[in-house]
Amino acid sequence: MCMEERSERRYGAALDHLRAAQKPSAGTPLYSRLVNRPLGRRFAAAAYVLGATPDGVTLVSAVCTFSGIALIALVPPVWWLGVLVSALLILGYALDSADGQLARLRGGGSVQGEWLDHTVDAAKVLTIHAAILISVFRFFELPAGWLLIPLAYLVVDSLLFFGMMERDLLLARAAGGRAPASEASTGVLRAILILPSDYGLFCLLFLLLGAPLLYFGVYALMLVCNTIFLLLALVKWYRQLGAHGR
Template sequence: MNRYQVATAELASSQKSGAGVPAYLRWVNRGLGRRAAAVAYVAGLSPNAVTLISGMLSVGGMVVLVFLPMSALSAVAAMVLFLAGYALDSADGQLARLTNRGSIAGEWLDHVVDSLRLPLVHLAIALCLWRAGLPDWSVVVALLFLVLSSSWFFAQTLAGKLSAKAADDGSAAEGTPDWVSFAKIPYDVGTLYVVVAALAYPPLFLVLYTGLFVVTAAVAAASLRRKYRALLAEQRDYAPEN
């Protein structure tokens, strides 16, 4: 076998459990990320370089939405760029495990890129809708989605630092049935990127995008409540720093 085949085989054997993970991430994105990680390995790229390329692809999708006329071609181009960036977002961690080059600094860089990516995608969508003259309420939904995605990401990250129990939603528990992965499709970020293609037909996009916002808001509210209750239960063991 050549180096690419060896790398993909090794990555496949060490793949994270997919139990409870959203369907697109579980069955599509991780597989694409595995192949991208193998290509990066053959090319001699570092995990940090893959992280930065992932971010640049996402920025490319935003540029398409903000500056090109709304059309089927631009909508599909933006979707492809976003999905490619998402695949590389999975590839950097897999490459780090493959090459034993994982680091705290690399994990920090990955989180910084992630913390910027999703809010900026919603900002790009808001600008795209505004520039196309679509209803003001749709721009407001996009801006609210921006705030929601940013605050939920921060809350999840902070909960993970404060308490491993609070960070654990049980989403990756072994034995979780496959239907759970399909139930999570509406708030998988990959679903959002696919929905971007519907900008080719704005009325359909507005229905799908608004639906994603409503579902994501409901799930985020439940998640935040769960994390707060878990942290509250550990309060007596918490000794604040002076």
């Protein structure tokens, strides 16, 4: 059997293993469920065949993501920039899914790898809205007050990320170190309703960058949706932690 055939077999076996060991889709927005996880699964299987490490995949994901973020701040908004930024962010997001799947495929990840993954995610949340703020200030013909929208979005996304990470940490500690149980609801309707909170949809938003006012209007609408989602999530998480505390 030639090397190419062996690689194909290893890739197919890795893909089958990842499909069987896929994390539950409960609470996962539609894009992440239908597009990002399957795409990340393929990247993880390919990385496994190539002998890559989860940390290496995380770093490649970071390069793609932060290259796209830098372009937002540095280049005037035109249609081709939107396509390029969206492609880089989507690729970075898929690789962000792949690193964890690769870790499971290799027998489990490390504490260092999990820390690196979450640190990159936190940096992404902070810098992407800062880049949008810079872009609006430099290239958009809007009153200065509109700059508050990226600032507000940065606060909302940061609170959402921190609140979710802290909730998972506290629930795991209450459960003796075990990961928190998945949510019961896995319906497609719920996945659609929480779609505005999906980072994958946010990546696709940049396809509108060539029409700056339309892009910024949809961005502002997503801020409203995510603010509502954050408020509902904070109430839910507070009640969850209270129940475990009792």
